[in-house]
Amino acid sequence: SVIDRPKGQQPTATYDSAFLKACRREPVPHTPVWFMRQAGRSLPEYLKVREGIPMLESCMRPELVAEITLQPVRRHKVDAAIYFSDIVVPLKAIGVDLDIKPGVGPVVANPIRTRADLDQLRDLTPDDVWYVTEAMGLLTRELGATPLIGFAGAPFTLASYLVEGGPSRNHEHTKSLMYGDPQLWADLLDRLADITAAFLKVQIEAGASAVQLFDSWVGALAPADYRRSVLPASAKVFRAVESYGVPRIHFGVGTGELLGLMGEAGADVVGVDWRVPLDEAARRVGPGRALQGNLDPAVLFAPTSVVEQKAQEVLDAAAGLEGHVFNLGHGVLPSMSPDALTRLVEYVQTRSAR
Ligand code: CP3
Numbered sequence: 001s002v003i004d005r006p007k008g009q010q011p012t013a014t015y016d017s018a019f020l021k022a023c024r025r026e027p028v029p030h031t032p033v034w035f036m037r038q039a040g041r042s043l044p045e046y047l048k049v050r051e052g053i054p055m056l057e058s059c060m061r062p063e064l065v066a067e068i069t070l071q072p073v074r075r076h077k078v079d080a081a082i083y084f085s086d087i088v089v090p091l092k093a094i095g096v097d098l099d100i101k102p103g104v105g106p107v108v109a110n111p112i113r114t115r116a117d118l119d120q121l122r123d124l125t126p127d128d129v130w131y132v133t134e135a136m137g138l139l140t141r142e143l144g145a146t147p148l149i150g151f152a153g154a155p156f157t158l159a160s161y162l163v164e165g166g167p168s169r170n171h172e173h174t175k176s177l178m179y180g181d182p183q184l185w186a187d188l189l190d191r192l193a194d195i196t197a198a199f200l201k202v203q204i205e206a207g208a209s210a211v212q213l214f215d216s217w218v219g220a221l222a223p224a225d226y227r228r229s230v231l232p233a234s235a236k237v238f239r240a241v242e243s244y245g246v247p248r249i250h251f252g253v254g255t256g257e258l259l260g261l262m263g264e265a266g267a268d269v270v271g272v273d274w275r276v277p278l279d280e281a282a283r284r285v286g287p288g289r290a291l292q293g294n295l296d297p298a299v300l301f302a303p304t305s306v307v308e309q310k311a312q313e314v315l316d317a318a319a320g321l322e323g324h325v326f327n328l329g330h331g332v333l334p335s336m337s338p339d340a341l342t343r344l345v346e347y348v349q350t351r352s353a354r
Pocket residue numbers: 035036037038039040041055082083084085086087088100101102103104105106151214216331
């Protein structure tokens with residue numbers, strides 16, 4: 001795929017950063033590292049600025065978003081920033097009645113289960129998310145050479161929140177719709193693909209240097225069902241942003257059996273959780289794509305020497321890869337020590353220095 005950004009659209013220092021080089025499978029000065037959910041979570045400076053401001057409201061205040069996005073870059077010296085937001089923000093922006101409940105996650109007032117429900121999901125325009133454009137403008141000025149990652153929820157994971165009405169372990173309403181009314185399901189995923197693609201375009205045009213599509217819960221599906229019922233919608237999202245030439249990252253949890261298909265959907269970089277070692281993941285994904293991952297987040301609760309040993313195992317498994325971006329196998333946990341994360345960044349950057 002074409003991932004060379006047309007010259008002049010992005011500052012050269014950003015284009016030449018270790019993170020974007022690794023995504024493009026070019027030689028790097030060191031293995032770049034960032035963490036999913038690095039913004040927010042355990043940082044005391046995050047808890048301080050968020051005090052008294054509900055999660056969704058904080059996502060709509062450009063200066064606050066910029067500050068929270070910058071906090072982990074300043075503190076940990078990670079190789080990339082991830083835009084502070086949530087996967088349900090574009091749905092809220094088109095008028096879906098939903099909230100993010102602390103300790104629970106996204107909750108949807110009127111779950112989408114019929115064709116009439118689906119008709120309420122309208123297209124997203126840049127004006128709906130003006131605060132994203134504004135915050136990204138502030139950020140690209142502040143970040144200098146550090147790339148900014150934009151993101152969105154993938155159609156399946158968004159559908160799982162919309163159809164269940166909230167977080168779910170078994171995805172029973174979602175699967176019941178997917179298996180029981182394949183046409184309505186396909187139409188729902190196609191609508192979500194258009195909304196997601198429009199949202200990613202806004203972010204890229206505002207300065208995002210890479211985008212990540214989070215299909216966090218798609219590991220609940222067998223490969224044949226993924227191929228038939230999910231891949232077409234995710235592929236539509238990736239195709240819609242291909243011409244921008246920014247790297248497209250695709251991530252899910254428990255996706256060991258889906259890694260090849262997730263690459264096929266159109267990713268330049270495939271995110272891997274901690275259950276599959278990176279050398280094996282590379283065989284499953286095949287040539288022509290970089291990998292991102294994959295330290296078990298819970299390892300961060302062990303003593304430093306163990307964290308470093310496990311991080312080294314990840315680096316060793318990635319030694320033969322064309323492109324590797326170090327990350328956790330899933331997001332930062334709220335109880336994690338910020339200092340342990342800072343030490344891990346330094347370990348990865350110094351140990352991998354060529
Ligand atoms: O990565 C980052 O640092 C950027 C910020 C970010 C958030 N959510 C902020 C957030 C990102 C990338 C997300 C993505 C997201 N949101 C995903 C995909 C990533 C993944 O972890 O698999 C999913 C599934 C969601 C839905 C969601 N939103 C959940 C499950 C939760 C956690 C509920 C909880 O409190 O345990 C949220 C809320 C949320 N999103 C918080 C943050 C910082 C916590 C809210 C708070 O601090 O009040």
